[in-house]
Amino acid sequence: MRTKSRKKNKINVVTLGCSKNVYDSEVLMGQLRANNKEVVHEEEGNIVVINTCGFIANAKEESVNTILDFVQQKEDGIVDKVFVTGCLSERYKPDLQQEIPDVDQYFGTTELPGLLKALGADYKHELIGERLTTTPKNYAYLKIAEGCDRPCSFCAIPLMRGKHRSTPIEELVVEAEKLAADGVKELILIAQDLTYYGLDLYKKRRLADLLKALVEVDGIEWIRLHYAFPTGFPEDVLDVIKQEPKVCNYIDIPLQHISTDILKSMRRGTTFEKTNTLLKLFREKVPGMAIRTTLIVGYPGETEEHFQELKQWVADMRFERMGCFTYSHEENTHAYNLVDDVPEDVKQDRANQIMELQSQISWELNQEKIGQEFKVLIDRKEGNNYIGRTEFDSPDVDNEVLLDATQQYLKTGDFVQVKITEATDFDLYGEVV
Numbered sequence: 001m002r003t004k005s006r007k008k009n010k011i012n013v014v015t016l017g018c019s020k021n022v023y024d025s026e027v028l029m030g031q032l033r034a035n036n037k038e039v040v041h042e043e044e045g046n047i048v049v050i051n052t053c054g055f056i057a058n059a060k061e062e063s064v065n066t067i068l069d070f071v072q073q074k075e076d077g078i079v080d081k082v083f084v085t086g087c088l089s090e091r092y093k094p095d096l097q098q099e100i101p102d103v104d105q106y107f108g109t110t111e112l113p114g115l116l117k118a119l120g121a122d123y124k125h126e127l128i129g130e131r132l133t134t135t136p137k138n139y140a141y142l143k144i145a146e147g148c149d150r151p152c153s154f155c156a157i158p159l160m161r162g163k164h165r166s167t168p169i170e171e172l173v174v175e176a177e178k179l180a181a182d183g184v185k186e187l188i189l190i191a192q193d194l195t196y197y198g199l200d201l202y203k204k205r206r207l208a209d210l211l212k213a214l215v216e217v218d219g220i221e222w223i224r225l226h227y228a229f230p231t232g233f234p235e236d237v238l239d240v241i242k243q244e245p246k247v248c249n250y251i252d253i254p255l256q257h258i259s260t261d262i263l264k265s266m267r268r269g270t271t272f273e274k275t276n277t278l279l280k281l282f283r284e285k286v287p288g289m290a291i292r293t294t295l296i297v298g299y300p301g302e303t304e305e306h307f308q309e310l311k312q313w314v315a316d317m318r319f320e321r322m323g324c325f326t327y328s329h330e331e332n333t334h335a336y337n338l339v340d341d342v343p344e345d346v347k348q349d350r351a352n353q354i355m356e357l358q359s360q361i362s363w364e365l366n367q368e369k370i371g372q373e374f375k376v377l378i379d380r381k382e383g384n385n386y387i388g389r390t391e392f393d394s395p396d397v398d399n400e401v402l403l404d405a406t407q408q409y410l411k412t413g414d415f416v417q418v419k420i421t422e423a424t425d426f427d428l429y430g431e432v433v
Contacts, residue, residue, distance in 0.1 A: 010038045011119060012045030012079075014070075015134070016063050017053025019190050019226070021086060022134060023143045025051045028085075028112065029132035035121035041134045046080045047119065048073075052088035054160055056328035063088040064100075071102045083107065085115055087160040109161055130178070136379050138413035139186035139222075139395060140179045144172055144210065148192035150229060152256075153267045153334035154296065154327065157192055164193065166201045173213050180219030185413055186377060187220055188394065193229045195237075208236040215246045221415065222377065224394060226252040230278055231269040238285040248391040249286055252321075254294040258313040259306040262299055267334060279317065290392035292321035295354060298347030299327045300338035307350050314354060318361050321398050324354040359425045366399070366423035373433055376401050376418040378410050386410050388418070390428075401428045408432055 011032055015025040025041070028049065032039040039045075048070045052063035063086075073079045081104045089096060090108035097106055107115040113123035124130075133140050147162040148155075176187060189210075191197065198206030214223055223246055225237075230253055241247045257263055260271045270278075282289055295314075297307065314322070326347035329340040342350075376388040379395060386403040393399045401418060403410070410416060410432070418430040 008038065009047055009080075009120075010040060010045035011047045011049060012040050012043060014042055014048060014050045014066065016051060016066060017055065017059055017087065019141045019188070020143060020192070021051050021053060023131075023141045023190065024086070024109075024112075026131035026133055026141075028115070029134075030127060030130040031112070031116055031124060032119065032121055033132055034124050034127055034130060035116070037119065037121055039132065041132075047083075048079050048081070049083045049085060049115070049119070052084060052086035054086070054088035054091040055156065056325070056330065058328075060088060067096075067100055067103060071100060074102060083115065083118060085109070085111070087157075090160045091156065133179070133182070133184070135395070136412055137183050138377060138379065139188060140184045141190050142172060142176060142179070142187045142214075143167070143190050144194065144207075145191035145197055149196065150193060150231075150269075151267045151334070153265060153338075154256075154299065154330065156330045156333050159332055161192060164196050164200055166197050166199070166206075168201060169206070169210050169213050172210060173217065176214050176217045176220060180217050183219075183413060185220065185415070186222040186224065187214065188224045188226055190226045192227065194225055194227055195229045195233050205232070205234040207234055208240045211237065211240045211244065211247055215244050221246060222248050222391060224248045224250055224391075226394065228253040230255060230275060233278060235281065235285075238282065241289070242286050249289045250292070250392055250394070251282070251289065252292040252394065256294070256296050257299065257302075257306075257310060259302075259309050262302055262306055265301060265335070265338070266296075266299065290320035292323075292394070292398065293319055294323040294325065296325050296327050297350040297354060298342040298344075300329075300335060300340055300342070302327075302342055311353060311357065314357055315361075318365070319358070320365060320392060321362075321394075322354075322358045323397065324351045324358070326351050362399075363423075363425035366425065366428060369420045369428060370423055371420065373417055373419050374401070374430075376403075376416050376430070378403075378412055378414045378416065380412060381405055381410075388416070399426055399428055401430055403430060403432060 013025050029039045053059040070082045084103050085107040089106045093106045105118050116123050145166045147164045148158050149164040374390040378388040380387050384405050386405050388401045417433040419433050420428050420430045422429045
C-alpha cells in the first residue's frame with residue numbers, strides 16, 4: 001500500500017499546448033508564489049498541476065497520456081496529488097472525471113480561484129501583471145485578450161475559452177512595465193484573435209492604440225504580433241508597424257486555406273480575392289515584412305483540385321514563414337456535421353507536399369540574406385553556438401541565427417549586429433560585426 005510522501009509540498013506546474021497556456025501557467029505560478037508556495041515548472045514536485053490542451057486530436061492525446069502518467073506516479077507514491085486544468089478539462093470535464101477518477105480535481109479555463117483554493121492559496125486580485133515567466137528572460141508573452149467570437153467551422157476554441165474579452169490598455173501597459181523591469185526586451189502579443197482587440201471594451205478595434213502605448217515602455221525593444229485574423233483586419237496597425245521601430249516587421253496571420261469554396265465552408269468570412277488583396281496591402285504598406293501563416297489540408301470536401309489551387313497559391317505567395325496542419329474532426333464544431341472524407345494518408349501527403357514546397361521557398365529567401373546585416377537578439381547558448389533571432393523570427397517556430405560561441409562572449413538578451421555568412425532552409429549562420 002502506498003504511503004504519503006513526507007516532503008514539504010512543492011507544486012509542479014506542467015504546461016501543454018500553445019503560448020496562451022504558457023501565459024496561463026505563468027499567472028498561476030505568480031499567484032502561488034505570492035501565497036508563499038514553493039512552485040516549479042516541469043520539474044519534480046509532490047503536487048502536480050497539468051495545464052492541458054484540447055485543440056486537436058494529437059494535442060488531446062498528449063494531454064490524456066500526461067494525465068495518465070502522473071496518475072500512475074500518484075499510484076506509485078511518487079507524487080501525492082494531481083490536479084488538471086486548461087482546455088481539455090474545460091471541454092471534457094464530465095468524461096475525464098468518469099474515465100480518470102484518480103485525478104484529485106478537474107478545473108476549467110476560468111476556474112483559477114477554485115484551483116488556487118484547492119492548492120491552499122488565495123486568489124490575489126491586486127496582482128496585475130505578476131507572473132513567474134517560464135520563457136528565456138529576454139522575451140515574454142503578453143496575452144491581450146481571452147476567448148474568441150469567430151464562427152470558424154473547424155475550431156473548438158470558443159467552446160473552451162468562451163467569448164472574446166479584451167484586457168484594458170492600462171493594465172497591459174502595467175504588465176509590460178513589470179516585464180521590462182525584470183529584463184524582458186521583447187513582447188510577443190498573443191490572443192485567440194488580435195485583430196478583434198478592443199471591440200468589446202471600447203466599441204472599436206484598438207490594436208494600433210495598444211501598440212502606440214506599449215512602444216512607450218522603457219526597456220522593451222521589440223513588440224511582435226501573433227495570431228491576427230484576416231477578416232476585418234484594422235489597417236491602421238500596418239501604419240504603426242511601419243512607423244514604430246520597436247514593432248517588428250512581422251505578423252502571424254493564420255489564413256487556413258485559399259479556395260473560396262473551402263473558406264466558405266470553414267466560415268472564415270473571406271474569399272480568394274479578399275485574402276490576396278489583404279496580403280498585397282501588407283506588402284505595399286510594410287515592404288520587407290515577414291508574414292507567417294498556417295494552413296489546414298484535408299478539410300471535409302477538399303478535392304485534389306482545391307489542394308492544387310492551395311499549392312499553387314503557396315508557390316505564388318512565397319510566405320516567409322509557414323506551418324501546415326492536417327484537419328482534425330472535432331465534436332461540437334460546425335464542421336463535425338460534415339463527412340470527414342479525406343483519408344488520413346492523403347491528408348498527411350498533402351501536408352508533406354506543402355511543407356516541402358515551403359522548405360524550398362524558405363531556402364531561396366534565406367540565400368538572399370547572405371552578406372546582409374541584421375539586428376539579432378540572443379536567446380540562449382547551445383553547445384558551441386549562441387542561438388539568436390532577427391525581428392523576422394518568432395521563438396520556437398521560425399528561423400534561428402547561429403553564432404560561433406568559441407569566437408566571442410555574448411549574453412542572453414544581448415542585441416548584436418550580425419552579418420549572415422551562410423544559410424540553410426530554416427537556419428542562418430553569421431558573424432558579429
